[in-house]
Amino acid sequence: MSEVIWVDTTSTSFDNTVQHKLRRLIDASGAAAELSEGMRVALKINTAEEGYDYGLRPEFIRVVADAVTTATRTRPVVCDGLKLIDYWKKAWGNNFMKLASSQGLTTETLGGHFVINGGFSGDEGDSFACNLPDSELGGVEVGTAVCRSDALWVLSHVTLHPLVGLNGALLNGGFDCLIGRARTRLLKSIDPYIFNGQKPPEADLQIFQRRALESHLGVKAAVENKIFFINYLWDVTPQPEFYPFSANPLVANQGFLASRDPVAIDSATLDIIQSEGHFQVQAVTGVDFTAMLKEAGKIGAGETAYTLKRLS
């Protein structure tokens, strides 16, 4: 059973602000203690598409970046990959940076070097095997900002997701760390932007979900298992950050989770938002995320069973 630590949003005070809570979560997890001076750490975040107005606040990333800087005495790299579809001509590297800057995501605000994972083209990366006997993919191409780092911290803005059900540690720490060309290969014929009402066939969806899970194993191999996850249960919207709009959040902000196990942290995330929000993710997205979690457990990505340690 894997340990998941949850810091909730109750009991706030001048010395227990939301940012204090996040820092306490990192301390309680012991993740920073595993870093050493000079280590290159990548923080993988989700950046919002133009029109998506619930993007993660820069200060929530900065708290983590500062903790890493203290532990390594080196500023971390904060990264995300280019968007796959060019709605507003924002998929170019320069426009991606311009958009991120307009949303407050800059090297100055984040406390780490904000870069595109995969460079200007989004396609700069190395290939890593998924190390799975019955792997469908065999291997994946991981972006340079992630694969050239000594450790990866996956900072996921939890939202619902039209293809897998939930955007969390598994997706952000797997499929989302790949170069653009690899993500296109994994999606194959699936249109990830299904707000036009066209849902992919169930069989195609299952293939994609399996590929997304396998790509997490490739990412893990790229950073030699030095990987840590924080899920932000904050503005949990029905649409993920790569959508150009969003409806209102579905549940009140629940705080933050941390774990070394992506399956456990996503399982806990699912349980918390469903119980606190009184809704079923599957009912909203039409996708059974629990099936994906079980599959993730089967391929050795982590454990669905978890122990929850709650801080407030």
Next chain:
Amino acid sequence: MAEHKYEPTKWHGMKGPVIGGRDTYQAKSWNPTKKKWGTFTEKGPAPVWFAEANATNWTESMICKTKDLFYEAKLNQCFEKGDEVAIKIHYGEWNRTAILRPEYIAAIVEEVRACGGNPYVVNDTTLSYHTYNSMAISQYQMEGAIRHGYTDATFGCPVLIADGYSGEDDYRVDIPEGLILKETYIGRAIAEADAMIVLAHSRGHSITMYGGVLKQLGIGCQSKRGKYITHLAHWGDPHDAIGWPKFTDKCPGKACKFHKMCDDSCPRQAHHVAEHGKVWYPERCRLCYSCQVTCLFSGMTGIGFEENYFPNAMIAHADAALGALKCFDRGKVGFINCAIDIVPECDCFPWAGLAIAPDVGIFASKDLIALEEATLDAIDNAPVSPGSVAAEKGCKPGDDRFRIVNGFSPRITMAAGEKIGLGTRKYKLNNYEPPLTPENIAKWQVRKGGVVNHRPTTVRLRDVFQKHDLATEVMPFGRTAYEKEWAFNEWKKYDPFKGAKP
């Protein structure tokens, strides 16, 4: 964009990470050479616009004249509305002081945007030129750029590394016209731009003798792979030393106080110090200059260059410049040389020597060879700055200054560039003098889209003073018993001319 085909990766046969390989790289990249590329000047001398340094009024500000030249040289016609326009500059090494001031870059960014272009500022990563180089790693380079004032906030547009997070985000470009190089690699943020404005700091260079816009193309636009090939990595064989460091018998080995720094200088551990001299493993070497620069600039002579290396490298960087130019349609690249702080060495050095000439001014053209020739001639004819290395070497106005300062004539590069179709060495210099008129004064003082509105500051202040007049509020100012002797006479004792007009 041409179709490209490649064999599927054999994932299951893979033992570890795939780091590329020449065949894999070529299969997945494609040649971005534009069909409509070509030399800008087809016949006759190319027009070059020049505005001298110095200013005595609003219109003569160097920033204002740079903006004026942008339009005089028709660089605004290098791009269409909506084009992605790369602004190529040099980000400068950590602790370097003689770099282009951010205002010049911001000025061009503002005008590109005003003309409907979508500007972004770029520079590629470098190779490890010495032990403490900070431009070879993209994060280090950005940290240095920020320290120089090169930020999104100062320019008002993204500031990017052109060849990606680790200098591998590039395109291979064929250059069959090249005199030495037949291929090179260009950073993708440059190769994928619709147009480019190259804004160069004109100064010396230890390898190519002089660096201006051609250097920005020939090395600045090259990715790490492009830089290796342009350095002539592995050209010839280790014995002729053309494309290899030259290890001499003058290395004192462990007796050298810099021997640890020298050992640390190689990112590939291609040499290590012995009791007397160095042990070198040529199969590991890729020619990044790191050992040579570390040795030579610490005053030692153990590792150097073969004598003919420099002219060869100068020709090669003209070839590589062609590779960068071929990523654009004809006329889609504009060039500006800022002959300011004309120091002997490149902006990739973590120091700056005294300028070898006073500031000369700004040059602009669409023909880069003509622009370089005009800049070189003007620098050669400028006075020699006292105390500079040019003065120490006895240089006189009219001499080939960079040849005297750095060793070879930069005309070698220009002649090679002309031969392969980069431009023409013949130029017609148009001296630009801004007219002193109310309209021209207002033109670049009023910041359209800036923090102020389109009215003169004084007119804007009328609104402020109507609401709250901060001076009148406390008037009359208290000066009833002021020191009249000081105001009229006493101060004259401290002026050697007793207050008389010079």
